[in-house]
Amino acid sequence: KAGVTQTPRYLIKTRGQQVTLSCSPISGHRSVSWYQQTPGQGLQFLFEYFSETQRNKGNFPGRFSGRQFSNSRSEMNVSTLELGDSALYLCASSWVGGRQETQYFGPGTRLLVL
Amino acid sequence: QKEVEQDPGPLSVPEGAIVSLNCTYSNSAFQYFMWYRQYSRKGPELLMYTYSSGNKEDGRFTAQVDKSSKYISLFIRDSQPSDSATYLCAMNRRNTPLVFGKGTRLSVIA
Numbered sequence: 001k002a003g004v005t006q007t008p009r010y011l012i013k014t015r016g017q018q019v020t021l022s023c024s025p026i027s028g029h030r031s032v033s034w035y036q037q038t039p040g041q042g043l044q045f046l047f048e049y050f051s052e053t054q055r056n057k058g059n060f061p062g063r064f065s066g067r068q069f070s071n072s073r074s075e076m077n078v079s080t081l082e083l084g085d086s087a088l089y090l091c092a093s094s095w096v097g098g099r100q101e102t103q104y105f106g107p108g109t110r111l112l113v114l
Numbered sequence: 115q116k117e118v119e120q121d122p123g124p125l126s127v128p129e130g131a132i133v134s135l136n137c138t139y140s141n142s143a144f145q146y147f148m149w150y151r152q153y154s155r156k157g158p159e160l161l162m163y164t165y166s167s168g169n170k171e172d173g174r175f176t177a178q179v180d181k182s183s184k185y186i187s188l189f190i191r192d193s194q195p196s197d198s199a200t201y202l203c204a205m206n207r208r209n210t211p212l213v214f215g216k217g218t219r220l221s222v223i224a
Binding site: 004033041042043044045048055056058090102104105106107108110 | 148155156158159209211213215217
């Protein structure tokens with residue numbers, strides 16, 4: 001079974017621009033979560049989507065948004081990029097319905113904001 | 115106080131050593147406990163998953179959860195250079211986001 005895939009893998013943007021990142025979950029997984037990873041803050045939860053609805057949201061500004069499509073693929077968007085948005089953005093998918101929704105991560109998209 | 119505390123290391127051990135990695139947490143409602151391994155420039159890979167208190171063993175890896183002390187551990191026996199990575203603890207309640215420790219960087223020296 002193919003793992004979680006994320007595109008693009010690397011991205012360089014300038015301040016003020018916007019960016020869209022894409023995530024394709026493991027087949028059969030309907031929940032997709034997004035995380036930001038930085039050396040200073042570690043892994044921080046952005047939001048989770050399940051069946052095209054946002055189920056949980058972290059403590060990030062409204063510049064960070066996401067959506068999920070009917071095939072469970074998800075995108076996240078960051079508008080008006082700031083230098084501090086430089087990070088590894090990770091997507092994780094999980095199967096919903098079991099005792100615990102164990103999350104499996106993709107390789108991440110490394111974003112550099114100049 | 116952060117919800118999950120994890121010593122960032124770095125931790126350097128000789129090949130074959132037993133490694134002990136630990137996390138403490140403050141939220142007594144956490145029920146699910148996980149350890150992820152993250153190699154440089156890769157996404158985290160799930161190593162171990164434990165529900166509530168107790169031990170779980172998988173090959174050279176043993177995960178322990180002590181809910182009374184709010185303390186979890188990961189032991190690696192017969193450590194190998196290929197175990198060199200950052201180890202992240204994570205935990206949550208059902209249907210809530212994972213809360214991660216900041217990770218411990220481990221180097222196993224041949």
